[in-house]
């Protein structure tokens with residue numbers, strides 16, 4: 452049975468003013484600040500299509516304070532308008548008078564996108580729902596909303612005012628992304644005996660190190676296969692290649708990887724060969740042959756073979772992040788081969804993150820994967836069995852409003 456939530460499937464939100472907390476936080480090109488991957492916007496567009504005859508106020512965060520992806524949301528509004536073929540009006544403000552005036556002037560069918568929620572200091576810190584009710588965001592805007600729809604599954608691990616505050620004051624419905632994720636995953640999450648082979652790639656190194664530790668501690672991991680920059684961090688920690696070839700300079704992460712390798716020697720499988728760039732072309736090398744001047748950009752053919760054998764023996768697989776620099780044609784082989792292998796294996800595979808979702812889309816393999824999620828850290832927390840504040844908020848709301 453699906454957890455206790457108010458579902459949009461049985462809801463008529465016509466004529467209501469609806470606050471939709473979604474997650475369209477997207478990878479941003481640091482050079483021109485353009486959106487690099489639209490997967491989350493595409494997903495959210497399908498939730499918005501279900502919210503037709505209401506006044507819809509959409510809000511999300513983008514990036515983290517101090518990082519180059521911490522930007523305004525105007526191009527998100529343009530992209531959503533294109534995807535929906537409807538006007539999505541952008542207001543460059545979050546709680547100021549301009550927002551209030553815009554909301555008061557909305558008609559049914561109008562869509563308004565607020566600016567980056569994290570432009571408000573309070574949206575950068577965790578707080579209890581009771582505190583969130585007294586945040587500026589919730590105090591200023593809640594009088595204008597009839598209901599909220601929580602669809603930010605990929606931010607469901609953050610107890611921020613926009614995630615847990617509104618739900619204390621009005622009915623909170625699960626958006627279609629949240630409902631889909633919970634439907635696909637709750638049986639797995641609730642079964643403590645379910646174990647995974649994890650395939651970790653990508654670049655969010657400190658986050659990934661914490662996640663793998665959490666999953667191992669939760670007893671969820673059989674083996675961890677490593678590629679991408681997180682794989683390079685472990686290669687650096689194992690001292691099998693020159694440090695300069697890994698492009699990793701975060702000593703703390705290397706130290707954490709070293710401790711993990713010492714603590715759980717049988718849980719990790721590192722690359723045995725890698726692809727480096729020579730004259731702009733892919734050249735594969737065994738680890739012993741890697742030179743200090745080389746840069747490792749992908750796993751090699753022997754490693755692809757090893758990982759494929761592990762996949763053959765796995766029942767459940769969780770994969771997050773690309774296994775190499777997949778944006779470059781020369782170095783997408785590892786990611787493409789492993790995704791192909793997963794699509795054709797008997798294992799139940801869960802993929803995590805927008806990059807993998809985009810590659811699966813290009814390869815037309817999405818339908819062959821058990822569950823494709825654009826969520827990252829939140830999904831891992833969910834798989835460890837941890838309670839997520841957004842799901843808790845939905846649960847509480849359903850209990851409150853079903854009883855009336």
Ligand code: 3PG
Nearest residue numbers: 474476515605606827828
């Ligand atoms: C994500 O991309 O994982 C979510 O948008 C949450 O972002 P955060 O890790 O910066 O809170």
